[in-house]
Amino acid sequence: MIKLSHIEKTYEGPDGPVPALKGIDLTIEKGEIYGIIGLSGAGKSTLIRCINMLERPTSGKVIVDGQDLTEMDAAQLREARKNIGMIFQHFNLLSSATVYDNVAFPLRLAKMPEDKIREKVEPLLALVSLSDKANQYPSQLSGGQKQRVGIARALASEPKVLLSDEATSALDPQTTKAILQLIRDINKKLGLTVVIITHEMQVIKDICDKVAVIENGVIVEQGPVLDVFVTPKQPITKDFISVLMSNELPVAFRDAEISQEPFEGAQLLVRLTFLGESADDPVIAGLIRKFPIEVSILYGNLDHIKDTPYGRLLIGITGQQSDIDAAMEYLRQRDLRIEFIGYAEKKYLHA
Amino acid sequence: MDSNITPLLVTALSETIRMVVVSMLAATIVGIPIGVLLVTTAKHQILECVPFNRVLASIINAVRSIPFIILMVAIIPFTRLVAGTSIGTNAAMVPLTIAAIPFIARQVETSLKEVPYGLIEAALSMGATPLQIIRRVYLPEAMPGIVAQLTTVVIALVGASAMAGTIGGGGLGDLAIRYGYQRFRPDVMIATILVLLVLVQLIQFSGNLLAKRLDKK
Ligand SMILES: Nc1ncnc2c1ncn2[C@@H]1O[C@H](COP(=O)(O)OP(=O)(O)OP(=O)(O)O)[C@@H](O)[C@H]1O
Numbered sequence: 001m002i003k004l005s006h007i008e009k010t011y012e013g014p015d016g017p018v019p020a021l022k023g024i025d026l027t028i029e030k031g032e033i034y035g036i037i038g039l040s041g042a043g044k045s046t047l048i049r050c051i052n053m054l055e056r057p058t059s060g061k062v063i064v065d066g067q068d069l070t071e072m073d074a075a076q077l078r079e080a081r082k083n084i085g086m087i088f089q090h091f092n093l094l095s096s097a098t099v100y101d102n103v104a105f106p107l108r109l110a111k112m113p114e115d116k117i118r119e120k121v122e123p124l125l126a127l128v129s130l131s132d133k134a135n136q137y138p139s140q141l142s143g144g145q146k147q148r149v150g151i152a153r154a155l156a157s158e159p160k161v162l163l164s165d166e167a168t169s170a171l172d173p174q175t176t177k178a179i180l181q182l183i184r185d186i187n188k189k190l191g192l193t194v195v196i197i198t199h200e201m202q203v204i205k206d207i208c209d210k211v212a213v214i215e216n217g218v219i220v221e222q223g224p225v226l227d228v229f230v231t232p233k234q235p236i237t238k239d240f241i242s243v244l245m246s247n248e249l250p251v252a253f254r255d256a257e258i259s260q261e262p263f264e265g266a267q268l269l270v271r272l273t274f275l276g277e278s279a280d281d282p283v284i285a286g287l288i289r290k291f292p293i294e295v296s297i298l299y300g301n302l303d304h305i306k307d308t309p310y311g312r313l314l315i316g317i318t319g320q321q322s323d324i325d326a327a328m329e330y331l332r333q334r335d336l337r338i339e340f341i342g343y344a345e346k347k348y349l350h351a
Numbered sequence: 352m353d354s355n356i357t358p359l360l361v362t363a364l365s366e367t368i369r370m371v372v373v374s375m376l377a378a379t380i381v382g383i384p385i386g387v388l389l390v391t392t393a394k395h396q397i398l399e400c401v402p403f404n405r406v407l408a409s410i411i412n413a414v415r416s417i418p419f420i421i422l423m424v425a426i427i428p429f430t431r432l433v434a435g436t437s438i439g440t441n442a443a444m445v446p447l448t449i450a451a452i453p454f455i456a457r458q459v460e461t462s463l464k465e466v467p468y469g470l471i472e473a474a475l476s477m478g479a480t481p482l483q484i485i486r487r488v489y490l491p492e493a494m495p496g497i498v499a500q501l502t503t504v505v506i507a508l509v510g511a512s513a514m515a516g517t518i519g520g521g522g523l524g525d526l527a528i529r530y531g532y533q534r535f536r537p538d539v540m541i542a543t544i545l546v547l548l549v550l551v552q553l554i555q556f557s558g559n560l561l562a563k564r565l566d567k568k
Pocket residue numbers: 011012013018019020038039040041042043044045046047199
């Protein structure tokens with residue numbers, strides 16, 4: 001649906017050229033929710049604005065729905081943009097127009113007759129649960145309601161693509177969840193392709209199918225969200241994920257020396273990651289039943305990545321070395337990811 | 352107070368109103384598009400054309416820097432061409448209009464600049480043409496500000512029209528000078544000042560009211 005090839009964008013800053021994008025290649029399939037995450041200044045906004053040519057790339061091709069936007073003249077581009085809805089961090093609603101008129105705005109641009117407009121706007125307002133606010137002005141709405149108006153407006157011209165530049169960054173966590181849920185519903189209902197820019201991994205985790213991590217104008221890592229979450233490769237990706245899932249050891253082990261070799265009084269620390277079906281597998285029960293070892297659960301949590309259950313468990317194993325080795329072998333054969341941390345001795349904290 | 356002041360005042364007031372209304376209308380019709388062009392042809396704007404923008408801005412500044420009294424005299428040949436005469440109420444409207452145009456253009460520019468660029472981008476992302484953006488985004492969004500600014504221009508025009516009156520333009524200024532000053536009629540002078548005071552208050556009040564009505568922020 002969207003194909004970016006070798007996109008480069010250099011701004012002319014006051015102190016010389018600023019390279020914001022340095023050769024971006026990205027393919028987004030139809031119906032996907034694609035997340036792009038990066039730190040401030042990484043080039044996320046520049047990238048998403050290249051998709052609808054609000055920013056013209058210095059070089060490279062932007063193909064949306066089979067059409068190369070970089071080759072179009074102004075009139076063709078205006079037509080093509082009606083296929084690409086966009087929502088913004090600061091909503092960008094007309095303060096002088098009611099909710100109804102804001103949603104009707106793109107249709108009036110297209111010179112649609114008023115009765116047709118009404119037929120389109122009313123169901124859209126219902127979709128975003130704002131039918132009762134049709135005659136209010138944006139200043140009378142909450143942030144979440146404003147963004148819902150933004151979404152309804154972006155959908156009015158029946159676009160195939162929805163671009164979202166930090167659309168939830170100005171909202172509180174609950175409202176963020178509700179807006180993301182709405183975007184997800186629309187994606188399912190309308191088969192819309194969605195591109196989401198964010199600096200929060202939570203957003204990626206909640207609704208994206210795929211993710212690209214952008215750093216200094218380069219995509220450093222990309223793939224299905226599950227893969228990137230379970231096996232992040234780049235340090236920056238790990239940083240983003242660690243915000244959601246701490247890799248720190250429990251306090252009792254935090255200052256402990258971690259050895260790769262067993263020693264007297266130490267336990268073997270292992271981190272287990274369960275995904276999807278395997279989250280239901282009674283691994284720990286099996287472990288204890290099959291081997292004469294002690295297993296203590298040091299930390300655990302259960303979560304979802306989009307719709308996939310996802311669990312993490314930190315366990316400490318003590319027992320005969322041969323039994324421990326056999327237990328590890330047993331774990332390796334299960335459908336889960338194990339991370340061998342090492343041997344450490346628990347420190348008892350005194351108040 | 353002399354009873355024959357009233358008809359004098361009524362005539363003078365209606366002349367002033369006519370001068371202000373006509374020159375304001377004419378200046379607004381020209382000034383708003385110029386204000387729009389000042390904003391939209393600037394760098395990174397929807398009709399970006401920097402050389403044009405520079406030239407336009409210099410012309411505006413040049414006209415604005417001429418004191419009204421000098422402008423009035425300097426353009427007498429032009430006034431004669433347009434109004435057929437260089438004295439009287441109709442003639443006074445010409446310099447008033449010319450003086451108000453750059454004033455309005457700058458005021459409109461200031462108001463339009465306050466429209467967040469995000470709104471323009473949102474409209475662009477929906478495939479709006481530059482003309483649609485001006486008509487459906489810039490002007491309605493800036494309207495409360497424009498109304499407030501234009502109120503100031505109207506009041507300035509009342510003042511300028513009084514000045515125009517002194518060179519035979521009629522209106523309240525003319526009345527005050529001819530009767531209040533030259534014929535030493537303090538009652539006329541005071542009455543004129545009172546009428547002007549009320550007129551300006553009324554304009555300011557209605558301007559504020561309208562701007563407030565329009566403002567949905
Ligand atoms: N109009 C511009 N002129 C010059 N430099 C720009 C312009 N817009 C962006 N940049 C620069 O390009 C780089 C990327 O900016 P961009 O806005 O794409 O970052 P971002 O990832 O969206 O950041 P944020 O999370 O803060 O929104 C930054 O270094 C920024 O300073």
